[in-house]
Amino acid sequence: MSVSLDRELRAELAASEREGTLKQLHMIDSPQGPEVEMPGHGRVLVMSSNDYLGLAAHPEVIEAGVEGLRRYGAGTASVRFICGLFAPHLLLEADLADFLGSEAALTFSSAWAANEAVIPSLCDGESWILSDELNHASIVDAIRLARPAAKIVYPHADVDALAAALAKAPRGARKLVVTDGVFSMEGDIAPLPAIVAACREHGAVLIVDDSHGTGVLGASGRGTAEHFDLQGEVDVTVSTLGKALGGAAGGFVAASRAVCETLEQRARPQLFSNALAPTVACASRAALAVLRAEPERVARIATGVAALRNAVSEHGLAPLGGESGIVPVLVGETARAIAASHAMLERGVFATGFGYPVVPEGAARIRLQVSAAHTPEQLERAARTAAEAVGAAVVES
Numbered sequence: 001m002s003v004s005l006d007r008e009l010r011a012e013l014a015a016s017e018r019e020g021t022l023k024q025l026h027m028i029d030s031p032q033g034p035e036v037e038m039p040g041h042g043r044v045l046v047m048s049s050n051d052y053l054g055l056a057a058h059p060e061v062i063e064a065g066v067e068g069l070r071r072y073g074a075g076t077a078s079v080r081f082i083c084g085l086f087a088p089h090l091l092l093e094a095d096l097a098d099f100l101g102s103e104a105a106l107t108f109s110s111a112w113a114a115n116e117a118v119i120p121s122l123c124d125g126e127s128w129i130l131s132d133e134l135n136h137a138s139i140v141d142a143i144r145l146a147r148p149a150a151k152i153v154y155p156h157a158d159v160d161a162l163a164a165a166l167a168k169a170p171r172g173a174r175k176l177v178v179t180d181g182v183f184s185m186e187g188d189i190a191p192l193p194a195i196v197a198a199c200r201e202h203g204a205v206l207i208v209d210d211s212h213g214t215g216v217l218g219a220s221g222r223g224t225a226e227h228f229d230l231q232g233e234v235d236v237t238v239s240t241l242g243k244a245l246g247g248a249a250g251g252f253v254a255a256s257r258a259v260c261e262t263l264e265q266r267a268r269p270q271l272f273s274n275a276l277a278p279t280v281a282c283a284s285r286a287a288l289a290v291l292r293a294e295p296e297r298v299a300r301i302a303t304g305v306a307a308l309r310n311a312v313s314e315h316g317l318a319p320l321g322g323e324s325g326i327v328p329v330l331v332g333e334t335a336r337a338i339a340a341s342h343a344m345l346e347r348g349v350f351a352t353g354f355g356y357p358v359v360p361e362g363a364a365r366i367r368l369q370v371s372a373a374h375t376p377e378q379l380e381r382a383a384r385t386a387a388e389a390v391g392a393a394v395v396e397s
């Protein structure tokens with residue numbers, strides 16, 4: 001054991017604590033939902049969960065997971081190509097492909113792993129990768145793992161810059177354009193119509209990470225492409241099973257059969273990491289079935305977002321604009337976001353403060369997230385509490 005390593009790390013952690021930037025993890029002692037039991041804080045209103053559709057503790061989702069555990073045990077105990085896979089994996093993949101209108105789908109143990117599968121596997125030494133500067137960390141890291149001929153990070157949502165960069169790519173080179181559908185820290189939606197047009201003009205492949213769009217955007221929750229009436233125009237959709245679709249864990253790729261089969265053959269997270277737990281495959285199928293049967297849940301998110309945005313503004317805060325389930329309220333310094341988050345929790349509302357390095361220095365924020373399960377009263381309380389807490393954090397800082 002290295003004593004000096006521990007000493008150095010302790011000093012760094014202590015410095016973060018002194019600066020007020022140390023993250024604190026909170027224990028939850030009940031299933032995820034609009035309210036949870038939090039030891040030391042009692043019953044707390046949750047505004048920081050990705051359980052957008054309110055399905056994490058849905059009886060049919062739980063029952064399907066339990067049934068999957070009973071029928072298949074804990075898991076494959078190896079990667080798919082070594083030890084096989086269970087029927088629920090294939091059934092879930094068929095359901096996801098059918099839902100998103102793709103030829104095929106392939107599941108992974110996380111959307112993080114799915115991005116790390118897609119981007120390096122589709123990139124060759126001649127390829128150009130073009131990526132929005134605010135793309136999720138898993139995309140940033142996946143691009144680091146790929147070895148493209150050129151890596152262009154274009155300014156956030158700047159399609160003119162994207163098109164100008166695409167125009168410079170050599171003719172025969174494969175061009176991969178990667179964007180979040182909904183940007184997780186800003187809550188804004190990628191300008192997909194213009195991105196699709198640029199990709200088509202320049203013969204580029206469009207990869208959209210719709211982890212915060214799936215189940216949230218579009219009349220039936222099919223995500224960012226449905227929101228813009230562009231279904232069928234995204235070449236590769238990456239998304240998560242760890243947010244709207246049950247909230248357990250897991251990710252998937254929805255794309256052509258050729259893409260999915262290539263990933264099955266080549267992608268390192270597929271070849272060297274275990275398959276999704278069958279419990280999760282079964283629970284996620286049930287979550288998707290509830291979404292399809294009850295699309296009104298998606299409409300409830302939109303109504304809740306509008307109500308929360310109104311209430312936040314009425315209480316004197318200025319949320320960043322957007323239509324997704326994410327409503328960020330900028331507060332400035334990291335320490336202030338963390339202090340405001342603590343002050344909210346003291347008042348019985350759980351909303352995480354995000355600071356550097358997750359967001360740029362000086363742009364720290366409280367991120368509020370709306371679920372179909374929130375009541376109007378809960379959203380009003382969240383807005384009022386956020387305003388009080390941000391005010392209190394000013395006085396304290």
Ligand SMILES: Cc1ncc(COP(=O)(O)O)c(C=O)c1O
Binds near residue numbers: 241
């Ligand atoms: C845009 C985006 N992509 C990927 C991920 C990773 O998802 P997972 O938890 O399934 O790895 C997240 C999670 O925060 C995300 O917001």
